[in-house]
Ligand SMILES: [Fe+2]
């Protein structure tokens with residue numbers, strides 16, 4: 029059992045849920061109805077996606093790629109570049125909300141949704157399995173514990189659970205209570 033990459037994939041589930049809800053807003057053009065819920069969604073992209081999840085990958089998992097694994101190192105470099113692009117989308121969404129500019133919001137929500145869906149697939153289908161293959165299994169638990177401690181100190185012990193609850197609340201608010209809707213990657 030690879031604890032650390034499993035936990036990162038669990039984060040992806042929470043992130044995908046919020047991306048699906050944001051995508052629903054652009055598809056149905058329900059910006060005005062959901063205007064008051066959007067600042068929290070933008071904050072989620074900054075705090076959960078960028079600082080917490082991408083921070084955890086960049087600080088703990090990616091540096092563990094062995095120097096001899098050239099292809100994996102290259103893939104990691106690409107993923108880090110993609111993290112910067114995701115942050116740029118999140119910044120633009122924040123600005124779009126401030127100015128209430130729907131063209132900017134549409135472009136950047138569509139942008140971040142497509143970008144992150146692809147990024148998550150690349151991690152789950154290619155990069156995480158590769159890490160699981162090359163990493164010493166003995167280092168998995170210590171890496172998990174160290175990252176938990178680090179993130180808890182910075183974000184609080186209940187952060188992940190709070191964000192999961194937020195994703196459910198946002199979905200109920202935008203898509204209606206009890207709606208079960210799966211993204212393009214399935215349940
Ligand atoms: Fe990533």
Ligand SMILES: [Fe+2]
Nearest residue numbers: 036085148151
């Ligand atoms: Fe990720």
